[in-house]
Amino acid sequence: MTDHRGLPDPAPGRRAGGRRRTGWISLLLVLGLSVALWRVHGFYELRGAAEVAAGVETPAAPELPRLREIVGSFEKNQTVNEVLLHQGLTPDTVYQIIEAARPVYNLAKVRAQELYWLYFTENGEFHDFRYPVDSERYLTVYRDGKEGRFVPVMKHYRFDTERERIDGTIESSLFAAVVEAGGGVDLAMELVEIFGSDIDFNTDIQKGDAFELLVEKKYLDGEFSRNGPILAATMTTGGKTFTGIRYDDENGKPAYYAPDGKALKRSFLKAPLKVIRITSRFSMARRHPVLKIVRPHLGVDYAAPTGTPVQAVGSGTVTFAGRKGGNGNMVRIRHAGGYETAYLHLSRIRVKTGARVSQGDVIGNVGSTGISTGPHLDFRVWKNGKAINPVKVAFPPGKPVAAERMARFGEHADALLGQLRLSGLDTKQAALEPVSDR
CATH class of the missing domain: 2.70.70.10 (Glucose Permease (Domain IIA))
Structure with missing residues (x-):
């Protein structure tokens, strides 16, 4: 993935000594830049040949900057000021980077072991600094070539999303079953959140109970990054099946509903602890x-x-x-x-x-x-x-889908449940956007 200047996005959550080595990331970034350069120049070469044949004057292709890249990581108790000075930036440049970023992100919050990216022009001038803020966004501070001012930009990673069906049967615990089925502890916790008002996962779950999940998974540059939300789910326990559909409530916040529009989240949770x-x-x-x-x-x-x-x-x-x-x-x-x-x-x-x-x-x-x-x-x-008795109390239900929104909700629910029932879901269907009445 590249940004508006043809440079690769920094990878979210990749830390020194973590899942991937810095050298490997650097190689990927360099390869990504090379591919971006090849694509741009290849496009203009093909276009130029076609226009010459047609007798049309070919405009000059824009030149992408040739930049030197440095990928490093913050050590424990190390400040961004120390790191940038160590990389050869002048005190004035470091000051302007930190101050420019302040309205967008406070660089005093950099995390130990987190990676950062620095780019320099061919003549050694600072071009831009990049830092992953969280799993969704990264900060870029670059010097505007025309005005010379430092510009902060908070950008979102451009994930590719796919939908994947996960199902399993519980042998020992829900968490073990979800992980074994190819999910993760995060999905098991989310499943508990979805059905926690109807099912006490500490007393009701037994061997042989089953679950089905339709999950949105996020990929960056073709590699799995993390799980997105559960879009639809079923949980069968004690001979009864509960179904949950993710849909925005009237305030635009994601919530889960039964197929008939009743809210799954009641006014009270079944228990005050998640794993007990x-x-x-x-x-x-x-x-x-x-x-x-x-x-x-x-x-x-x-x-x-x-x-x-x-x-x-x-x-x-x-x-x-x-x-x-x-x-x-x-x-x-x-x-x-x-x-x-x-x-x-x-x-x-x-x-x-x-x-x-x-x-x-x-x-x-x-x-x-x-x-x-x-x-x-x-x-x-x-x-x-x-x-x-806290275990036996029947708490009042939450707010259902409003009557005027039920038709759109019904279409949305049918689409998701249709995908959930497919045993061999083609994850390429992820390109389909969920139905929304907004």
Whole structure:
């Protein structure tokens, strides 16, 4: 891939000592530049021959700059100022690069082991500097040849996207099954997010359950870069199949819906942790493991390693965030509809009393503070002041697709489900854009 000046895009997320060596990347970049040069000059040679034969005067082909390239990486605690000075740039040039970039990206945030690209003209003058900001964008600061000023540009990588069908049957765990089927842990986590309001992946999943995914995969220069979103999915567990379709909600944000337009994401998540196992259930008469007395346990204990992120199961206002006797570090949240939730024994609290939180926000981390035998989360739910079993509560549904948008949604869903049902999906169909009513 090349930019508007015929130079190759830097590759996202490629770090020194990572998946690819710097020398290999440099070779690819040089080859990419050579191909770009050949294509431009080859085009003009062919065009020139045709126009001479027709008696037409051929305009001179534009000359692409001949540049010297340097590919390097930032060491730990190394600043962009140090690196650019070490590469021979003058202090004034370094200052102008950093200041020009500031409105677009603060170069004080460069990451250790991340690669950078520098280009110089034949006479040794600075041409441009490039740095991958994230997996989607890279920063370019170049010197305008006419005006001499330094220009920052934040550019998006030009990925090729393909659609791929992934399916599998669970033998030991969902994560292992998705990875074995050719997906990744990221897809397994996304699958949990999609169906997390209908399926408790810690208690409902059993051997023999199955899944199907239609995934958008991203490629850069012909090489796989990363997984895009899940476009459609089915999850079969306990003899029941759940289906999810990705579609923009009325605010333009991606969401998942059942084929009939009902929102999959409810007003509350089924659990506050993504990867957990239940060690103690809701009970009105449980023998306390530390106090050795029988008393009510008005929540569910989820075992998880210390530091595991704890997320708010629904949007609301934090009514308490602090130490609470035997409950240890605790967060309590008031939600709409008379619901309240509490998260006990946290190692760290990440919110303050009075704060507004959204569903999925990280509010703390699993710990073992207070009266506890080991790292776990005690999760509790109240409805109108009465404690209820978090595992059995039926939370209200989310907002469905609006009636006036259902026709377009139906077309979109049919197209995606049609591809999901194809056992040998031709990934070249990726060029097809999903139906949108925007």
